Every structure is written in C-alpha cells, then in structure tokens.
Amino acid sequence: MKKFLLLFTSLLFSLIILSCEKEEQIIETISPINLVDVFMGEDSTYNGVCIPTNKTTQMLLGNKGYSKSDSLVSGFLVTHHSQNDESIHAQLSITTSVKPIKSFKDLQDDVMIVDPSTVIAEPGFFEVYLPENKTLAALTTGQNVAFQKYTFPDTNVANIIIDPNKVTDGKVVTSQLFTTSPRELQGYNIIQKGSKKEKIYFVIKITKDYGSFRIADHRSITNKLKVTGRHTKGILTFQTNRNEAVEVKVGFSRKGLEEAKYNLRAESHNSFSLAVNNAQNQWEATFDKFYLEGGSKVNQSKFYTGIYQSHHLSPIKNDNLFIENPLIGLISKNKSKTLKTGFVNFNSLDEVSYSNDSINNEIYSLQSIGLTPLEGEKYKITAPVFDRVSIDLFNGKNFVIEKKNRSKTPNEVSYNGNILEDNIISEEQILLGGILKVSL
Structure with a gap:
C-alpha cells in the first residue's frame, strides 16, 4: 500500500510539474510580434507593410489611404522612400483582375473589391482576399x-496591371513602359512635386511567363512592346490553374535602369515566403531589443505597437507621421526629430488627444517605461507601468529599469547606485548602460 501511495504521489507530483512547465511554456511563446496592432487611429488606418529600415512600403489605396473597414481599393501602392524629405518618393501602383480587357474602357474602373474579414495584417506581412476576382x-x-x-483561380485572363501614373507624392508628367522578356517589365515615370521633377526608373520581375503583354495609352490598347505617354498602363495576362500563384517583384532607382536591375537582383532570388520570413525576422530582432516584465497584455501590446509605429513611415505624406520616438535612437542611432506629448490612457487600447494613434502609441512606449522627454535629450523619471524593462542599446550595452513598490510617483530614483537629482536622467547617461531603480 505504501508503495502504491508513493507511486501515486510521485505520478501526481510529476503531472503538476509537467502542467506548470506547460503553462510556463505557453507564456513564453507569446512573441512581441503577435502583440502589435498594425492598424492605427480611430478609423483603423493601415499605413502599409514594410521592414524596420523602412525604405520600401506597400499599402492599399482606399478613399483616404486604407482603413480596416474599406471594401474598395484602387490599387496596391508600391513606394520606395527618398533619403530625405526634400526628394520625391519612387512610386507606382499595381492592380489585378480576372476579367477580359478588350478596350481602354475596361481599365477605367480599376477598383478592386476586398473582403475586410479576410485581412491578415502583421509586421512584415499583409494578405487580403478579392472575392470578385477569386484571388x-x-x-x-x-x-x-x-x-x-497573387493566388489566382482557374482562368485564362488572370491580369496584373502596372500603373506608373498613380502616385500619392506629386503627379506624373509622363511615363514609359516596355518589356524585355516574358518575365520582365521595365520603365520610368517622371514625377513632379511643386517646381521639382524627378525621373524614377523601375524593373519588375514576374515568376511566370505572361501569355500576352499589352500597353494602354490614353484611350487605346496596343500590342507595342514599348510606349511612352501620360496614361500608360502595362497589362500582363496569364493562364492559371486553380490556386496557382504568380509572384511580382519591384525594384526602383533614381539613377538609371541598371541600378534598378542591380537593386532588384540583390533580393529577387528570394521567394515571397522567404521574403516574408526575412521581414518578420527583422521585426522580431527589433522587438527583442526590449524585454518587459510585469504589466498587462494591453500594456505590452501598446508598447510594442508604439515601437512598430515608430519605425513606420506612411507613403502618404503627413507631418504627424514624421514624429519619431527617442527610444529608437537608443537602439539604432537614429536621432529623433520632435515629440509631441499629450495625455495617454495607460489602461486602455483607446487613445485620446490626437486623431493619429501612432503618436500616442509612440509616447506610450516611452512613458510606460517611466521616461518623459525634456529639452536637451533629458528625461524626467516617472512611475513605470512595467516591473522591469531591459533595453539592448545600439552600442552593445544594456539599460535596465526596475520598479519597486506600487505608487503613482517615484519616491527615490538611483542609477548605478547613485541618486539622481530631481529624478532626471540624460541620454548620455543612459548610453553608458546600467540599472535605473525607481522606488515608489
């Protein structure tokens, strides 16, 4: 009997340990990338898919950008951002359809119907179903x-339409399209913004031979392989089986077609799925520079959403979106510009004061760890939301914030054992690395 009880006790103890380990494992598998909400603002605006370095962005063109509830879009806008705010962004738009295109009239209504309920939007990835096209x-x-x-149905009119004249940063003066092989399209557009004009070159690779290539120019469609004009659109038509995928890759240059080819060639060996993995790995590496302990899931979601949005730049220019988060300067040497402050609700996903939630989330990611920005790259220490925060700095050092007790205001603040006067710390001190202890 004793042996039986001993065996039963041992088994019960093992089950408890396994249960605890399983529960602990579930907690550990919550990745920051899964806590990010890529939609922002009261209207759930989506500013596109990108990687943290943010040179290339893709988004859906709705009535005003794209929001979570939009069911009509006029294209997938591809943008390569300029190195500075003065230059013009490289842009073109791509649409798709499975209807016969016999005349220019068939191209005039280029609106695509999307099903909002099918949207999958994550850092580095976006997917949506087009019910009318079954694509x-x-x-x-x-x-x-x-x-x-594009994953098409069984059809002989799977169309991919390239429009170099649809841009959001300026207007197109003229454009050129031509094909060099059944899997490649090249061209340029000249974009004017105010008194400035810039010629943008692009090269487009497709993973399947097109069945036909035509160019629409103003009011006609031609079989010519090269056309220059103000209303050019390239129509690539494929015959596809059910659930057959066609991948499209776009590279830009401001210097010439050869550089556009070089830029494309440097990454075009990647399949779409590999490109998704690369993009999401970069986001995860960025989020992994911050380790949070304590706080609710909502707190953590808002924090990582702020980090995501701090790295994001909309292809539709908006002064509010040029506000950068000083935290990003701590992990990647990118100096912040300005930071507007406002009231932030720390206990809810709802934000107030500004119509653009990205601003509030960026502020939240900073203030939730107990840092309020002051003039001269200094920060006032306030009560952190999280019990402990660890940040991997760009210089290889580590900055840790530890909270003791629970209160709304700090009682004593020390950094590496030294009391901080007026509870103020400079960026220079932060970059030395160490432990900031906040007693509440």
Whole structure:
C-alpha cells in the first residue's frame, strides 16, 4: 500500500510539474510580434507593410489611404522612400483582375473589391482576399524590393496591371513602359512635386511567363512592346490553374535602369515566403531589443505597437507621421526629430488627444517605461507601468529599469547606485548602460 501511495504521489507530483512547465511554456511563446496592432487611429488606418529600415512600403489605396473597414481599393501602392524629405518618393501602383480587357474602357474602373474579414495584417506581412476576382493578394517587402503574390483561380485572363501614373507624392508628367522578356517589365515615370521633377526608373520581375503583354495609352490598347505617354498602363495576362500563384517583384532607382536591375537582383532570388520570413525576422530582432516584465497584455501590446509605429513611415505624406520616438535612437542611432506629448490612457487600447494613434502609441512606449522627454535629450523619471524593462542599446550595452513598490510617483530614483537629482536622467547617461531603480 505504501508503495502504491508513493507511486501515486510521485505520478501526481510529476503531472503538476509537467502542467506548470506547460503553462510556463505557453507564456513564453507569446512573441512581441503577435502583440502589435498594425492598424492605427480611430478609423483603423493601415499605413502599409514594410521592414524596420523602412525604405520600401506597400499599402492599399482606399478613399483616404486604407482603413480596416474599406471594401474598395484602387490599387496596391508600391513606394520606395527618398533619403530625405526634400526628394520625391519612387512610386507606382499595381492592380489585378480576372476579367477580359478588350478596350481602354475596361481599365477605367480599376477598383478592386476586398473582403475586410479576410485581412491578415502583421509586421512584415499583409494578405487580403478579392472575392470578385477569386484571388488572394499578399504583400511583403525587402530592403529595396517590393514583393507581391497573387493566388489566382482557374482562368485564362488572370491580369496584373502596372500603373506608373498613380502616385500619392506629386503627379506624373509622363511615363514609359516596355518589356524585355516574358518575365520582365521595365520603365520610368517622371514625377513632379511643386517646381521639382524627378525621373524614377523601375524593373519588375514576374515568376511566370505572361501569355500576352499589352500597353494602354490614353484611350487605346496596343500590342507595342514599348510606349511612352501620360496614361500608360502595362497589362500582363496569364493562364492559371486553380490556386496557382504568380509572384511580382519591384525594384526602383533614381539613377538609371541598371541600378534598378542591380537593386532588384540583390533580393529577387528570394521567394515571397522567404521574403516574408526575412521581414518578420527583422521585426522580431527589433522587438527583442526590449524585454518587459510585469504589466498587462494591453500594456505590452501598446508598447510594442508604439515601437512598430515608430519605425513606420506612411507613403502618404503627413507631418504627424514624421514624429519619431527617442527610444529608437537608443537602439539604432537614429536621432529623433520632435515629440509631441499629450495625455495617454495607460489602461486602455483607446487613445485620446490626437486623431493619429501612432503618436500616442509612440509616447506610450516611452512613458510606460517611466521616461518623459525634456529639452536637451533629458528625461524626467516617472512611475513605470512595467516591473522591469531591459533595453539592448545600439552600442552593445544594456539599460535596465526596475520598479519597486506600487505608487503613482517615484519616491527615490538611483542609477548605478547613485541618486539622481530631481529624478532626471540624460541620454548620455543612459548610453553608458546600467540599472535605473525607481522606488515608489
């Protein structure tokens, strides 16, 4: 009997340990990338898919950008951001259809119907179903290349339409399209913004030979392989089997076609799925620079959403979106510009004060760890939301914030054992690395 009780006790103890280990494992598998909400603002605006370096962005063109509830879009806008705010962004738009295109009239209504309930939007990945076309569209980006994937139905009129005249940063004066092989399209557009004009070159690779290539120019469609004009659109038509995927890769250059080819060639060996993995790995590496302990799931979601949005730049220019988070300067040497502050609700996903939630989330990611920005790259220490925060700095050092007790205001603040006067710490001190202890 004793042996039986001993065996039963041993088994019960083992089950408890396994249960605890299993529960602990579930907690550990919650990745920061899964806590990010890529939609922002009261209207759930989506500013596109990109990687943290943010040179290339893709987004859906709705009535005003794209929001979570939009069911009509006029294209997938591909943008390669300029190195500075003065230059014009490289842009073109791509649409798809499975209807016969016999005349220019068939191209005039280029609106695509999307099903909002099918949207999968994550850092580095976007997917949506087009019910009218029975097509699944997916987007991701590399450093200088945009990747698209269209999964078509069984049809002989699977169309991919390239429009170099649809841009959001300025207007197109003229454009050129031509094909060099059944899997490649090249061209340029000249974009004018105010008094400035810039010629943008692009090269597009497709993973399947097109069945036919035509160019629409103004009011006609031609079989010519090269056309220059103000209303050019390239129509690539494929015959596809059910659930057959066609991938599209786009590279840009401001210097010439050869550089556009080089930029594309540097990443075009990647398949769409590999490009998604690369993009999401970069986001995970960015989020992994921050380790949070304590706080609710909502707190953590808002924090990582703020980090995501701090790295994000909309292809539709908006002054509010140029506000950068000083935290990003601590992990990647990118100096912040300005930071507007406002009231942030720390206990809810709802944000107030500004219509653009990205601003509030960026502020939240900073203030939730107990840092309020002051003039001269200094920070006032306030009560952190989290019990402990660890940040991997760009210089290889580590900055830790530890909270003791629970209160709304700090009682004593020390950094590496030294009391901080007026509870103020400079960025220079932070970059030395160490432990900031906040007693409440």
